[in-house]
Amino acid sequence: MATIAVLGTLDSKGTEHGFVADLIxxxxxxxxxxxxxxxGPTQIPADISRDEVATAGGIDLPPTLSRQDRGECVAAMADAAAALLLKLSDQGRIQGVISLGGSGGTAIGTATMRALPIGFPKVMVSTMASGNIAHYVGTKDIVMIPSVVDVSGLNRVSRIIFSRAVGAICGMVETEIASSSADRPLIVASMFGNTTDCINAAIPVLEEAGYEVLVFHATGAGGKAMEALIESGMVAGVLDITTTEWADELVGGVLSAGPQRLEAAGKAGVPAIVVPGCLDMVNFGGPETIPDKFAQRNFYIHNPQVTLMRTSPQECRELGRLLAGKINQYSAPVSVLIPQKAISVISAAGGPFHDAEADEALFSTLADSLRDGIEVRWEDREINDPSFAKLCARTLMENIRVDADSK
Incomplete structure (x- = not known):
């Protein structure tokens, strides 16, 4: 028997959550x-009251209510519920979570679910599930089920939807995940079209050494997903070849992974190698989407939907400082490898993004801004040179070994 958290606003949707609880x-x-x-008061009794939720999150509920700011109340309860459910999960007191809601209930329910580990069963029945749900799901494996009708009472449609949702969450908690002694330690790697050859050459080296490699496309969502997996504790090493998302974050491109990119390895204490891969480019959509202020810049049309803009020397200096600031927080062994001849396919000599001044600004600022104790390897090679890729793989494995020996 599993314990399934049934999370919801029991003052406005208690009847619906009670129906779900009965089916469970x-x-x-x-x-x-x-x-x-x-x-207001709950429609059905709660096993854990709103006051207990608030206490778990360190908020004072009555003053929050007295402000009568619904948005503020939703945000406060979302944070508190996330803290509570993460604690319950860590203690093994719950094995799954299900919630029903409109916009407010979905905000609370999914914020709570995003705090839970990947693989923990999560089902959200929502009026908001038929549109863009990226901000609700984030990088976690939340199952979003459209409620079809409003979550407002029980009727011939809502009973069907809620019943199927219960079947989904029960099926999840009933399914055993087979663990095998053959499972290999995980390495995550970041890749872009312009660094594909590097990753493809590094993977066999790591696999032959007994690792499983998961590759994430550095398109913003990919970087966020990789960071989330690193933070989950499932990862043995980070092959961060393609840090291009920081160029979009700094300059205003469309593939930013947010200001937390490159932080997870430091927080989780995971050995890593970092390469300034594809920091020569900022991503936009078609040419018509490029802001007017960039009209005089150097562009390369990657395909009809993607236009790349070359980063300037000034932007590259700032990128070097930003990357160093993140890497300086790493506690496990980390190495920075600099492919001096090219950081992407198109930045090599003769290529459309070749800019020796910008590269030098990036490389020297990055190296000079790193704290003592972080290895910097200057390599007179292009990023997609197979020998450089293999060096990255071997350096990461050495960092993993050193980390293991120190424990």
Whole structure:
């Protein structure tokens, strides 16, 4: 028997969550009703009250309510519920979570689910699930089920949707994930079209050494997903060849992974290698999407939907400082490898993005801004040179070995 958290605003949608709880009991599992409402008294009894949720999150609920700012209340309860459910999960007291909601309930429910580890069963039935749900799901494996009708009472449609959702969450908690002694330690790698050859040459070296390599496309969402997996504790090493998302974050391109990119390895204490791969480019859509202020810059049309802009020497200096600031926080062994001849396919000599001044600004600022104790390897090679790729793989494995020996 599993315990499934049934999280919701039990003041406005208590009847619906009670229906879900009853179905979970019928399946032989134990529902744990958690109230995150802030408007009025609950329609059904809660196993964990809103005051207990608030206490777990360190917020003072009555003053929050007295401000009568619904958005503020939703944000406060989302943070508090996330803290509570993460604690319950870590303690093994819950094995899954399900929630039903409109816009406010979805904000609370999915914020809570995003705090839980990848692989933890999560189901959200929502009125918002038929549109763009990227900001609700983030980088986590949340199952979003459109409610079709509003989550407002029980009717012939909502009973069907809620029942199927219960079947989904119960099926998830009932499914055993086979663990095998053959499972190999994980290495995550960042890749772009302009660094594909590098990653493809590095992977066999790592696989032959007994690692499994997961590759993430550095398109913003890919970088966020990689960072989330690193933070989950599942990763043994980070092959961060393609740090291009920072160029988009700094300059205003469309493939930013946010200001937290490159932080996870430091927080999780995971050995890494970092390469300034594809920091020569900022990504935009078609040419018509490029802001007017960049009209005089150097562009390369990658395809009809993607236009690349060459980073300037000034931007490259700032990128060097930004990367060093992140890398300086790493506690596990980390090495920075600099391919001096090219950081992408198109930045090599004779290529459309070849700019020796910009490269030098990036490389020298990055190296000079790193703290003592971080290895910097200057390599007179292009990033996609197979020998450089193999060096990256071997350096990462050495960092993993050194980290293991120190523990």
């Amino acid at each position: 009991r019928q399946r032989g599992h134990a529902p744990l009703l958690i109230d995150v409402g802030t408007l």
